[in-house]
Amino acid sequence: MHDPLSHYPGYSLRRAANATAAELAARLSDIGLKQVDASLLLLIGANPDVTASALGRELDIQRANMVPLLKRLEDGGLIDRNPLDGKSQGLVLTADGEDRRKEALAIIEAFESALLARIPADHRHHLLPALQALWRNA
Amino acid sequence: MHDPLSHYPGYSLRRAANATAAELAARLSDIGLKQVDASLLLLIGANPDVTASALGRELDIQRANMVPLLKRLEDGGLIDRNPLDGKSQGLVLTADGEDRRKEALAIIEAFESALLARIPADHRHHLLPALQALWRNA
DNA sequence: TATTGTTATACTCTATAACTATA
C-alpha cells in the first residue's frame, strides 16, 4: 500500500507516541499502575504537599478529572491528604506509595533506556531537545 | 514545581504528540475534518479501491471502528464504495472527496512545515528518523 | 473575585465479542 503519511514528522510523532505509550503501559501494569498513576506518584514524591489543582495544571488534566485519579491512589493506600488550609489539601506519598514510586521509577528508567537504545546513535541525543521545542513552544 | 518527568524522552514524546495533535485538529476543523478523516482521505486518494480492512491495518484501527468513520465520510459525499467481489468493497474518493483531500493536504503540509520550523536547526532533520526508529521497531 | 475540590454528565475513542457472508 502506498503510504503518503509516514514521511510527515507530525504523523510519525503520533504513531511513535502511541506505540511507546502502549509499551510503557504494559510494563507498568506489572505493578498495577497506569501511566498517569506513575506520573502522579513521581510528581507527588518530588513535591510533597502539592495540591490536586497544581498537579492538574502540570499534567494538563482538568481539575474535575483529577478527582477519580487521586481517589484511586488514595483507595490503594498510596497517597494521603493533609489539609493545608480550609480549602486546599496537600498530597503526600504513604510509605507504600513511596515504595511503589521507586518501583515505577525503575520501570520508567528501564523503559526510557530501551527507547533510546532503539534510536540510531547519530540521532539519539537530538530527540529530547527536538520534542521539547515542539511541546513547550506550542 | 519540581518536574521529574520532562527530561524523559518518552514523556516528552507523549506531551509533544498531544500538543501538536491538538494544533493540527484545530487547523483541520476549519474544513470540517478530524485528523483521522484527513488520514483516510490521503490514504484512499493514494490507493484507489483500497478496502476498509486494509485501511484499518495501515492506521492501526480495528475493523469494527472503521465502520462509523467511513460512514461519516460516505454520508458527507467524500467517498464511494465499489463492490470488488461478493465480500470486499473498494473505496474511492468522489470529486468532492478529492477536493477535500487537496485542502487537507495543504493544511497538513503547512502544519508540518510549522512544526519543523519550531525545532532548532541542528536538531531538525534528526526528528523523523528517530521517531521512525521508535515506531517501526516497536 | 479567583481558586479549590467536587459532582454529574456527555462525548469521543478504543476494545471485544459475535454474527453473516464470501474467498
Add this chain to the structure above:
DNA sequence: TATAGTTATAGAGTATAACAATA
C-alpha cells in the same frame, strides 16, 4: 479456514457546567 463487513456494547479518557466553601 481465514477474511470482510457489520452490529452492539463496554470501557477509557476527556471536556463542560455547575456548586459550595474558602482565599
